[in-house]
C-alpha cells in the first residue's frame with residue numbers, strides 16, 4: 478500500500494485498515510540490560526531534524542489520496558478528553574462522536590457506504606472509564622484510561638498501581654501510564670524498569686502505553702534510554718507526551734523514539750506501538766506523522782495495533798479538510814463540534 482494509490486484510494490485504504498486486526502504477539506519485556514542501554518549511541522539532534530525535514534519536503538500525497546489517508550488518521554486516533562472540567566456528560570458526547578465521527582453527508586460524498594470509520598479508542602481520566610465503556614460497548618472502540626496520577630506520576634507507587642487496577646476493573650482495556658520524570662534525570666533505570674514492570678502486571682490483559690513526557694526529559698539520549706527501558710519492562714506502546722507539558726509531540730523526538738522501537742525489534746523480534754500525543758491538531762501534521770512511520774518503520778505501523786495519535790482536536794480539523802476536499806469550501810469549526 479503506497480501513500481499515493483490512484484483512483485479508488487479511499488476504499489482501498491479503508492479496507493486495508495479493517496482487514497488489519499491480526500492480533501500481534503504482545504511484548505513480554507525482557508530483563509533490564511544495562512549493557513545494551515550503555516551501548517546506545519548518543520543521539521544527534523541535527524541529524525534527526527534533517528531527516529524529518531527531508532521526509533516532510535518529499536511528502537506529496539495527491540488530493541484523492543489525502544482524503545483516504547485522513548480517514549486512516551481517524552482510524553488511528555485515540556479520541557481524547559483530559560480536562561479539569563470533564564464530566565460524565567462530556568465523556569458521553571466524546572463517545573457519541575467516536576461512534577459517528579463524520580457527518581452522514583461527508584461519508585456519502587466520500588462513497589463510504591456502510592463502511593464505518595471510527596477512532597481506535599477513546600481516552601479519558603479514570604473516573605469516566607465506566608461511562609465510556611457503557612457508551613462504546615460492542616462497537617470495537619477501545620477505552621483507554623490515563624492512570625498513575627496523570628499527568629505528573631507523582632503519587633506513591635501503591636496509589637498508582639491501585640489506580641490502574643481500578644481502571645481495568647471498570648473496563649478500560651488500554652492503560653496510559655506516565656513515568657515520574659525524576660527517575661530519568663537520576664538515571665535510575667532499575668527503579669524505572671521495576672515500576673513499569675509492576676504497572677504492566679497491574680494491567681493484566683489491558684495494553685500498556687508508557688508516556689515519557691518527552692518535553693520534560695531535556696535530552697534526546699534521555700528520550701531514547703527511557704523508551705528502551707519502557708520496552709524492556711513490557712510496554713505495548715511508548716507514547717511521547719501527556720499534552721500537558723510545555724513541549725509535546727514533535728517529529729524529531731518522535732523519530733528518536735521510533736528508532737528505539739526499531740532497535741528493540743532487532744534485539745527481541747517484538748513490534749512495539751508508538752503514540753505521539755499532545756498538540757497534534759491539524760490534518761496536515763497527522764499526514765507528516767504517517768509519512769514518518771511509513772518511511773522509518775514500514776507498513777505495520779500504519780495500523781491501530783501499532784500506531785495511535787493521542788488527540789483531542791485533530792478530528793475537528795480532519796472533518797473540515799474532508800469537507801473542503803468534497804465541496805472546495807471550508808466550513809466553520811463549530812459545524813464539526815464534538816457535541
Ligand SMILES: O=C[C@H](O)COP(=O)(O)O
Nearest residue numbers: 719720755756787788789
Ligand atoms: O494523550 C492525549 C493528549 O492529552 C491530547 O493532547 P491534545 O489535547 O493536545 O490533543
